[in-house]
Amino acid sequence: MDNGKVTNILIVGVGGQGTILASRILSQLAREEGYDVKVSEIHGMAQRGGSVVTQVRMGQKVYSPLIAEGQADIILSFERLEALRWMHYLKKGGTMIINDQAIEPVPVIMGLQEYPDNIIERIRKKIPDTVAVDALSLARKCGNDKAANVVLMGLLARKMGFAKEKCLRALEEKVPPKFLELNKKAFEEGWNAEV
Amino acid sequence: MKELLTGNEAIARGAYESGVTVAAAYPGTPSTEILENLVRYPGVYAQWSPNEKVAMEVGVGAAIGGARVLVAMKHVGVNVAADPLFTLAYTGVNGGLVLVSADDPGMHSSQNEQDNRNYARFAKVPLLEPSNSQECKDMVGVALELSEQFDTPVILRTTTRVAHSQSMVELGERQEGQAKPYVKNPQKYVMVPAHARGRHLVVEERRKRLHDYVETSPLNRVDWEDRRIGIITGGIVYEYVKEVVPGASVLKLGITFPLPERLIREFAAQVEELYVIEELEPFLEEQIRLMGIEVTGKKLFPRVGEISQRVIAEKILSVTAHKDLINDAVLAEGVETDKDVRIPVRPPVMCPGCPHRGVFYILSQLKMTVMGDIGCYTLGALPPLEAMDTCICMGASVGSALGMEKAHPEMHGKVVAVIGDSTFLHSGITGLLDIAYNKGATTTIILDNRTTAMTGHQDHPATGRTLRKEPTNPVDLAGLARALGINRVVVVDPFDLDNLKNVIQDEAAADEPSVIIAQRPCALLVKEKGLPYVVEAGTCINCKKCMKLGCPALTAGVETVIVNTTLCTGCGLCSQLCPTGALKKEGEVIG
DSSP: OOTTSOEEEEEEEETTSOHHHHHHHHHHHHHHTTOEEEEEOOOSGGGTTSEEEEEEEEESOOOOSSOOTTOEEEEEESSHHHHHHHGGGEEEEEEEEEEOOOOOOHHHHTTSSOOOSSHHHHHHHHOSSEEEEOHHHHHHHHTOGGGHHHHHHHHHHHHHTOOHHHHHHHHHHHSOGGGHHHHHHHHHHHHHOOO | OEEEEEHHHHHHHHHHHTTOOEEEEOOOTTTTHHHHHHTTSTTOEEEEOSSHHHHHHHHHHHHHTTOOEEEEEEHHHHHHHHHHHHHHHHHOOSSOEEEEEEEOTTOSSOSOOOOTHHHHHHHTOOEEOOSSHHHHHHHHHHHHHHHHHHTSOEEEEEEHHHHTEEEEEEOOOOOOOOOOOOOOOHHHHOOOHHHHHHHHHHHHHHHHHHHHHHHHOTTEEEEOOEEEEEEEEOHHHHHHHHHHOTTEEEEEESEEESOOHHHHHHHHHHOSEEEEEOSSSOHHHHHHHHTTOOOBOTTTSOSSSOOOHHHHHHHHHHHOSOGGGSOGGGGOOBOOOOTTSOOOOOOOOOOTTOTHHHHHHHHHHTTOEEEOOSSGGGGGGSTTTOOOSBOOSTTHHHHHHHHHHHHOGGGTTSEEEEEEHHHIIIIIHHHHHHHHHTTOOOEEEEEEOSSBTTTTOBOOTTTTBOTTOOBOOOOOHHHHHHHTTOOEEEEEOTTOHHHHHHHHHHHHHSSSOEEEEEEOOOTTTOOSOOOOEEEOTTTOOOOOSGGGGOOTTEEEOSSSEEEOTTTOOOOOHHHHHOSSOOEEETTOOOO
């Protein structure tokens, strides 16, 4: 990470997927690196299965907690369609990390709108540095679907060049002890994921 | 020690450090987490009140009693609490009182985007606006000191981006203050006209003293840079301005009422181009114009929604002679969207197993006119249920159902009010009393899911637990309705669709008012999920009747409907709609 500038990470997904925990682990990591950090979350109505976005900014000095459109260095998307919805927030040359999972929104379930096909290929055409991983399967391998968020954190942390020991310390800070072993395993799965 | 805190966590920390001993609130996004955090600190008594007015009145009593007090609510909550606020501005306090108003520009989770800064001017009380979490913490302390020094309530106004953004906060120690003694003083605290006339003079005199105070407060400061552009701003917009126009001089106002006139005049005189940038109303701009200072504000910047870095850059660039001071990097084009594909919307939805779903399904089947209210169940207005006609404010369903019925007597039997348990206790009770008193025949459906769900599951007077998680006497909703004069009160299980339909039809048709309590805990509170349903392949005729429920656990397949068994909670509504019995509990399927 370049010390002189602010690094912007946009975490998007569907309400209930655990994006907030992911952002808390990431911000803990940034603090351990000695950066100024700001995080913006949305609570309330959107959390009921709506499209949710969490923004994390880190650097020597951060003013705004929000990332301007087109300025994200990395987008971590917990779901395919959400990656497509938010991709214009990514700067040219940025990195897109996608959990290769589809959660159909109600208008699609109702048959009123269509879930687009070949989303990852579509995104890859616009964003050369696109990485897709099946975090749900990897989480399931660790014993709990809910750990998919931490699998994705593992992949993101490696992509961002954080030291692994520091990541595990951040996990210890932010995850309740009884889920720590599960989440450490999930983090390793993401870190080692072949993409 | 530094911690990464949200604005709300920092406000709670500030209240703790500043020696607050009493706090009251009603949950409302984006204010809820203030009390949820404050209750964890030792030496602070914190409570959920049934509504914001009562929370404010609890604060009034505690402050007159001499304690330091915090009262918190979302912007529209201040409408409810306005009555005690305006007269507390006359009586003044004894111990300091800070009212946190959490506004929601952009309406992330609200029914309007009113600008509560106007309340400060209206009630003539000081107004503080933090830009980040550190300021949230610090300004609670300043607000309490100001409150005691000037004998007035003080409003601390945040917005969603301040309340729900995390930034670094330096923690301090709690300053243990003794509660001031209470001294009886009817001239000050009993606002009969003769006393109130005298107090109004005190308010005006206080306003003058406050004008002097704000001129030198460190919360109002100038960041001098290049004097070709000067910007007056406060709150979250300050953070955007520092990023977008790093080269400009900025007058940052931490106290936005009353305004520091001398400071503003001096600043205006020293800069070439003068802008005022604020979200929503031209609150600062109008007051600055009244001083006779020409400033560019709402002529350029939007009055609707949130202001972004991009808007600030674009708008200033469109008029300034000093483009070199703008950091136009925020305007750099990012990745193009894929224009070949239509992206389906993803609106919020009722959860799988939500006890509200069946009620709205039946109301939609019966083609009822539904006067709605504020809560998760407002989602009943969205497709495919589309079973809500109005949603105005907390409690409005009940009174407006009576109004609709009085305007259209022929609609009797086709109009119902639908209101959640927490919302009913907040401000539905008086509406129901009105129905009984004025001989309405309205049916009120209380969706009793045993919690305040939308804001994240807070307790309320019917749950039997306080904010401190102590057991308490729960109010009996059925008994309460009867006591108000409603004779027909029925409790139903919203998972039993046939019975639900019969009860709603019978009660709506009755010639006297009725209350139906649809009782089931919120699906998110039920720890043990039931066995999921599955589709028996040969039996499903793919008629999609079950899909009319809008359940996220059901998907239209090519040959049959498909149940997502991870999401399904086994509520069984879909199986009750299935004409062929194809939806079966897991384990019941043959073959």
